[in-house]
Every structure is written in C-alpha cells, then in structure tokens.
Amino acid sequence: MAHSMWRDGIPPAKTAALANVLMDARTTPQQVSTRGITRLTTERLQEMARQGKTVRLISRGRRTGSGVSLRVRAEVLDRCDILACTPGTSNLILFHTDLMGTFGTVSIEPGVEQTAYGVFSDLVNLSGF
Amino acid sequence: MPNCFDARLAHGRQATSGRVVCWSGPWPHGLPLGFYSDAGRPFQCFCCGARISGYGASEFEDRTHRLRQCRPGLGPASAEKAREFPFTITGIHTLRQGTAIDAAGLSDSPAFGKRLPSIEAFLDAARAEIAVELTTLDPSAGEPAISHIRAAFVRRMHVATANKGPIAHAYAALRDEAARAGVGFRFESAVMDGAPVFNLWHGCLPGVKVLGFAAR
Numbered sequence: 649m650a651h652s653m654w655r656d657g658i659p660p661a662k663t664a665a666l667a668n669v670l671m672d673a674r675t676t677p678q679q680v681s682t683r684g685i686t687r688l689t690t691e692r693l694q695e696m697a698r699q700g701k702t703v704r705l706i707s708r709g710r711r712t713g714s715g716v717s718l719r720v721r722a723e724v725l726d727r728c729d730i731l732a733c734t735p736g737t738s739n740l741i742l743f744h745t746d747l748m749g750t751f752g753t754v755s756i757e758p759g760v761e762q763t764a765y766g767v768f769s770d771l772v773n774l775s776g777f
Numbered sequence: 778m779p780n781c782f783d784a785r786l787a788h789g790r791q792a793t794s795g796r797v798v799c800w801s802g803p804w805p806h807g808l809p810l811g812f813y814s815d816a817g818r819p820f821q822c823f824c825c826g827a828r829i830s831g832y833g834a835s836e837f838e839d840r841t842h843r844l845r846q847c848r849p850g851l852g853p854a855s856a857e858k859a860r861e862f863p864f865t866i867t868g869i870h871t872l873r874q875g876t877a878i879d880a881a882g883l884s885d886s887p888a889f890g891k892r893l894p895s896i897e898a899f900l901d902a903a904r905a906e907i908a909v910e911l912t913t914l915d916p917s918a919g920e921p922a923i924s925h926i927r928a929a930f931v932r933r934m935h936v937a938t939a940n941k942g943p944i945a946h947a948y949a950a951l952r953d954e955a956a957r958a959g960v961g962f963r964f965e966s967a968v969m970d971g972a973p974v975f976n977l978w979h980g981c982l983p984g985v986k987v988l989g990f991a992a993r
Contacts, residue, residue, distance in 0.1 A: 661916055661945040662968050662992065668948035669975055670987040677916070677945050710989030731993055739969040741992040743978070745985045755972035763939055766971025767909060770937035770963035771864060773976070774907050 659720040663707040666741070671709060673716040680707075681719040688722065696724060704732050710744070868903030870896070872913075880904045896925050900932050910938040919946030926951055930958045939966035968992075 660677035667673035706723045725732040734740050742752040865882035877887035893899045908929040914922040919942035926943055929936045944967050955962035968974055
C-alpha cells in the first residue's frame with residue numbers, strides 16, 4: 649500500500665506536472681522515481697538533529713541527454729538549506745535555467761485561500777479583464 | 778509547441794463576459810468558497826473545494842465559518858472585487874449535493890436540485906464560457922478530471938483546474954486540444970496552491986529554458 653501511495657500519490661504527480669509544463673517531458677507520475685521515509689528510524693532522525701540536519705521530501709527534475717530525469721526523495725538537508733528552512737507545509741520551488749541561473753518562488757504555509765486565489769487568477773486571465 | 782495560455786488570443790476570440798460554471802467533488806456540502814460574499818453582485822469566483830487542499834468536509838465548513846465570523850473585512854473586500862471582476866456563476870455540479878443551474882446567474886444561496894446525469898448534460902445546461910474543474914480524481918490515472926476537461930473543450934469552454942492529475946497525466950494532449958478548440962487552459966493552483974509557477978514562467982521569462990527544478 650505504501651508503495652502504491654508513493655508511486656501514484658501527490659509528490660510524483662507534482663513532479664510530473666512540473667516537468668510536463670516546464671520541460672515538455674510528456675511523462676506520468678508512474679515514471680517518477682520515488683523513495684520515501686520508511687527506512688528512517690527514530691535513532692537516525694535524532695542523530696541527524698544533533699548534526700544540524702533535517703529530512704525533507706524533495707521533488708527534483710533535470711534535463712539529461714536522453715530526456716528528463718525525475719525523482720522524489722526524502723533528502724537529508726542542512727537545516728539552513730533553502731529547501732529545508734521554510735516552515736511546515738510551505739511550498740518552495742527553485743528553477744534552474746539557462747539564462748536566469750537559479751531562482752525560485754515560495755509560499756509560506758498556504759491553505760485553501762491560496763488555492764482559491766490560484767483559481768481566481770486563472771479566471772481573471774481567461775476572462776481578459 | 779502550442780501555447781495553452783494564449784490560445785484564446787491567438788484565435789482572435791473576444792474576452793469572455795465572465796460566465797463561469799464549476800463542478801466539484803463528492804463532499805457533502807461542497808459549496809465553493811466565496812458564497813459568503815455580501816456583495817450586491819456576488820463575487821463567486823473563489824471556487825475552491827475542500828479536498829483539493831486537504832481539508833475534510835467538516836474542516837472546510839469550520840474554516841468557512843471562521844472566515845465569516847473572524848474576518849469582517851472580507852465582505853467589503855469581496856464587494857470591491859465583485860465590482861472589479863463581475864463573474865457570474867451559472868452552474869454548480871456536485872456529486873452529493875446535486876446540481877444548481879441558472880443560465881442568468883446563480884444567487885448567493887443557490888438552490889440545488891437533482892444531480893444532472895452527466896458532466897456533458899451539466900455543461901450543456903449551464904451555458905458558461907469558463908469551466909472550473911475541481912473534481913476528486915483517481916491519482917493513478919487523473920480521471921475523471923481529464924474527461925471532464927475534454928468535455929468542456931468540445932463545447933469551446935475555457936477551463937481552469939486546480940487538479941494536478943490532468944497536468945501530470947495528460948498535459949501535452951490537453952494543451953493541444955485546447956489550442957485546436959481555440960480556448961484557454963489554466964492550472965495555476967495545481968502545484969503550489971496558487972503561488973505563481975506556470976504564470977511566472979510563461980509571463981516573466983521569455984526565452985528562458987528550464988534545465989531543472991527542485992521543489993518541496
């Protein structure tokens with residue numbers, strides 16, 4: 649069941665969606681390589697905390713010679729890593745680009761109102777106001 | 778590569794009059810967020826359902842209630858936005874609550890009747906220009922959201938969706954179908970809960986190639 653959730657669940661879908669739009673990957677969530685947190689033990693987490701590290705679920709995509717490589721991993725990060733230092737359910741994405749280097753956007757602990765705004769912004773754009 | 782964002786403009790269609798139809802998932806009281814507006818002309822475009830952001834029905838109701846009770850500024854703000862963006866919702870279709878239809882525009886408290894038998898019947902009855910798709914879906918296949926979006930394209934409706942499933946499973950095909958139909962296809966809420974990702978890339982970064990990304 650856990651494997652099914654990882655294979656079919658939200659993190660791979662998010663990764664595939666980003667790749668399809670931003671990189672024309674023409675992929676599906678099933679093609680995203682996934683590895684979750686099931687191998688992490690309490691002792692390991694405590695050890696990482698003492699070392700100033702933490703674990704975050706990270707989606708990554710990159711162009712390769714043969715197409716696009718996509719993966720979702722529970723990564724060990726320094727607590728001050730930009731991918732680790734935003735609180736709770738915050739969203740963050742970093743784009744690696746050819747002309748603009750690496751830049752990103754962040755949303756601090758978004759909720760239903762932010763999702764609603766996204767729909768609203770789509771409506772405004774579609775309506776031509 | 779066809780541009781899903783500007784298909785409407787590329788085909789020379791006029792801007793819409795803001796007639797919106799939406800359908801949502803199976804939560805028992807799936808009214809779109811935004812029906813608490815006290816505006817004379819309802820600001821009904823906040824069409825966000827519970828489950829798309831992880832809220833259960835009871836949490837959603839509680840949250841909506843708290844918005845009404847604790848944010849007195851929301852009403853006047855909505856009224857102002859309603860004047861600025863006068864959308865009209867002509868139909869709402871839910872799995873459990875039924876269907877509300879009024880081609881002239883639903884009221885703040887729409888009356889729900891028997892659920893229409895299909896999305897196609899609903900879209901035909903609602904006669905909107907934009908469809909908001911918020912269906913609860915099977916994450917392993919992206920359905921039924923993908924089929925619902927196609928039903929709207931066939932009827933030459935623009936589509937806004939907050940589901941990531943259609944983008945994850947069938948983006949290229951849907952993008953091309955939208956372009957052929959001369960309609961727009963938007964999905965800004967699909968990945969980062971409304972924070973600009975796709976609009977940022979499309980609108981602010983001409984000529985930029987995305988080599989990779991990292992996200993949480």
